[in-house]
Amino acid sequence: MIPLLLGITIICFFVMRLAPGSPTDLQTQMNPKSSVEMKERLKTLYELDKPIHEQYWSWLKKISRGDLGISFSSDLRPVAAKIMERLPITIILEFLSLLIIIAVAIPIGVLSAVYQDSLFDKITGVFVFIGFAVPTFWLALLLMIFFGIQLGWLPISGLRSLNYEYLTPWMQFVDLAKHLALPVFISAFGGLAGLSRYMRANMLEVIRQDYIMTARAKGLSERDVIYKHALRNALLPAITILGLSIPGLIGGSVIFETIFAIPGMGQLFYMAVMARDYPTVMGILLIGAILTLLGNLIADVSYAVADPRIRLS
Amino acid sequence: MNFWEMFYKNKLMLTGSGIVLLFFLISLLAPWLAPYDFGQIDLTNVLASPSASHLFGTDQLGRDVLSRMIWGARISLKVGFAATGVAIIIGTILGAVSGYYGGWIDAAIMRFVDIMLCFPTFFLILAVIAFLEPSIWNIMIIIGLTGWMGVTRLVRADFITLKERDFVQAAKVIGASDLRIIFLHILPNAMASILVAATLGIAGAILTESALSFLGIGVQPPTPSWGNILTAGKDNIDIAWWLSLYPGLAILITVVGYNLLGEGIRDALDPRLKK
Numbered sequence: 001m002i003p004l005l006l007g008i009t010i011i012c013f014f015v016m017r018l019a020p021g022s023p024t025d026l027q028t029q030m031n032p033k034s035s036v037e038m039k040e041r042l043k044t045l046y047e048l049d050k051p052i053h054e055q056y057w058s059w060l061k062k063i064s065r066g067d068l069g070i071s072f073s074s075d076l077r078p079v080a081a082k083i084m085e086r087l088p089i090t091i092i093l094e095f096l097s098l099l100i101i102i103a104v105a106i107p108i109g110v111l112s113a114v115y116q117d118s119l120f121d122k123i124t125g126v127f128v129f130i131g132f133a134v135p136t137f138w139l140a141l142l143l144m145i146f147f148g149i150q151l152g153w154l155p156i157s158g159l160r161s162l163n164y165e166y167l168t169p170w171m172q173f174v175d176l177a178k179h180l181a182l183p184v185f186i187s188a189f190g191g192l193a194g195l196s197r198y199m200r201a202n203m204l205e206v207i208r209q210d211y212i213m214t215a216r217a218k219g220l221s222e223r224d225v226i227y228k229h230a231l232r233n234a235l236l237p238a239i240t241i242l243g244l245s246i247p248g249l250i251g252g253s254v255i256f257e258t259i260f261a262i263p264g265m266g267q268l269f270y271m272a273v274m275a276r277d278y279p280t281v282m283g284i285l286l287i288g289a290i291l292t293l294l295g296n297l298i299a300d301v302s303y304a305v306a307d308p309r310i311r312l313s
Numbered sequence: 314m315n316f317w318e319m320f321y322k323n324k325l326m327l328t329g330s331g332i333v334l335l336f337f338l339i340s341l342l343a344p345w346l347a348p349y350d351f352g353q354i355d356l357t358n359v360l361a362s363p364s365a366s367h368l369f370g371t372d373q374l375g376r377d378v379l380s381r382m383i384w385g386a387r388i389s390l391k392v393g394f395a396a397t398g399v400a401i402i403i404g405t406i407l408g409a410v411s412g413y414y415g416g417w418i419d420a421a422i423m424r425f426v427d428i429m430l431c432f433p434t435f436f437l438i439l440a441v442i443a444f445l446e447p448s449i450w451n452i453m454i455i456i457g458l459t460g461w462m463g464v465t466r467l468v469r470a471d472f473i474t475l476k477e478r479d480f481v482q483a484a485k486v487i488g489a490s491d492l493r494i495i496f497l498h499i500l501p502n503a504m505a506s507i508l509v510a511a512t513l514g515i516a517g518a519i520l521t522e523s524a525l526s527f528l529g530i531g532v533q534p535p536t537p538s539w540g541n542i543l544t545a546g547k548d549n550i551d552i553a554w555w556l557s558l559y560p561g562l563a564i565l566i567t568v569v570g571y572n573l574l575g576e577g578i579r580d581a582l583d584p585r586l587k588k
Contacts, residue, residue: 007428015441133568135520137527138561141546149551156550251435255524259547270528273439281440289431296431 008289069279079283090264097188109199131193157261183260202234243299247292326577332570340387347380370555381537388538396518399457404464412472447530471503505582512575516568
């Protein structure tokens with residue numbers, strides 16, 4: 001855990017520092033009044049004049065106190081504050097999409113395994129295969145054109161309508177839900193194909209085990225065999241897959257938050273990258289990696305809770 | 314049954330290689346196939362919907378979308394192959410060293426893989442590319458540099474089982490060098506899984522390139538790519554659906570092609586892995 005964290009910080013740091021071009025260029029090149037002297041002063045201000053390992057060390061000391069530095073953008077606010085105000089939006093979105101992935105992919109995977117080679121299995125098989133190949137940002141565009149522009153059912157950007165403050169609480173909820181529908185679906189889409197295919201493969205394997213045959217032999221109903229004996233065992237490894245899908249979800253947030261103009265961490269990251277805002281980019285890269293690490297840790301712990309065999313070994 | 318018999322029996326693989334071959338030909342013959350010059354601006358014919366003279370319509374500068382897509386196929390293939398090449402070379406070397414030697418070097422490489430896997434890949438790519446100035450060369454390298462971890466694990470696993478086999482022991486006994494054993498004796502036996510990973514990797518790299526170009530940090534206009542045509546689609550989403558529909562379909566079909574081919578090769582080369 002700790003070595004991983006250190007490794008993450010080293011990679012974050014060097015990714016940013018090995019890049020050519022100085023972050024001070026942005027503030028000086030466009031400014032006719034800037035002088036060489038002023039450039040030097042900016043460099044000293046951001047500690048860019050020190051050797052790289054000293055820069056890393058002072059950065060590491062700062063981030064361990066939760067100080068991610070000051071943003072290079074014109075608002076000059078602390079990076080940590082900028083991220084914290086946007087992080088909840090991203091986490092809520094990711095959480096909702098995880099729920100959708102679980103609620104849709106597990107039944108699809110289980111049913112297509114139980115009814116192997118049925119029409120349902122074949123249709124979902126094609127769906128899963130295409131799901132792996134669809135560029136999600138393209139799907140987002142198509143859904144925006146269809147539901148947002150042709151039918152006019154769903155808004156295509158932002159989180160709230162302009163008249164949000166004048167709505168009743170219930171209508172506010174409906175408004176929010178309408179704004180979230182497309183982004184959450186798009187964000188969940190990528191994970192759907194993976195998890196349902198995995199669940200299907202797992203279930204097929206479990207159904208062929210001896211204890212399932214035993215359960216059938218002692219005369220249990222097919223329903224009990226599938227849902228009590230097989231499903232539980234097939235569900236266990238899916239916990240790991242959910243943990244592994246977290247980096248994909250977080251990485252995808254850049255794309256769908258940018259498309260749907262959602263003020264989350266992904267959008268901030270995109271804007272920071274475009275503006276060469278080093279501290280913000282480093283901060284989000286770091287937070288993204290730490291969230292992934294946490295996600296995997298939670299997956300490992302819940303696996304151990306769910307399966308006593310893991311704890312013993 | 315030999316490989317070619319398997320090949321013809323496997324309809325999905327046949328479809329996959331058909332698609333892959335088709336896009337190869339399109340990008341090879343782009344100068345002759347494209348009805349217009351891909352950069353030809355026609356301000357009298359801006360955002361024209363699909364018609365007989367412009368089958369897929371025109372974009373915000375009046376350029377022919379079909380011609381741009383045909384040239385875009387070239388970009389996708391280039392990036393897909395080059396990025397996967399980088400990933401396969403790094404992954405194979407690290408995986409081979411890791412699996413063959415074991416010990417502390419294996420532990421170090423695997424720990425490095427773990428660290429790299431903690432990063433949401435897209436975050437890492439975005440950060441690096443934006444700092445390196447977006448260009449087609451940088452994209453190829455960065456996509457490759459962030460996509461080798463799976464290959465490393467795969468090759469390592471293959472090497473760990475293969476190095477215990479008799480033919481490796483025999484090679485050691487006659488005094489073959491480590492390099493010779495790794496590259497001439499073990500690696501050819503691990504080629505099947507590497508080939509599958511490469512084919513699937515090309516599909517992934519094409520998807521990543523299109524997403525980057527869509528965000529404006531991939532292939533830069535005026536060079537046409539499927540992703541940056543889709544950017545124009547987003548900017549004109551309420552008036553020009555054809556800018557959004559066709560390039561995405563091209564990406565989808567290409568990626569399906571490589572995925573089918575990859576899974577087909579897996580089934581044909583190693584029937585044990587067949588689901």
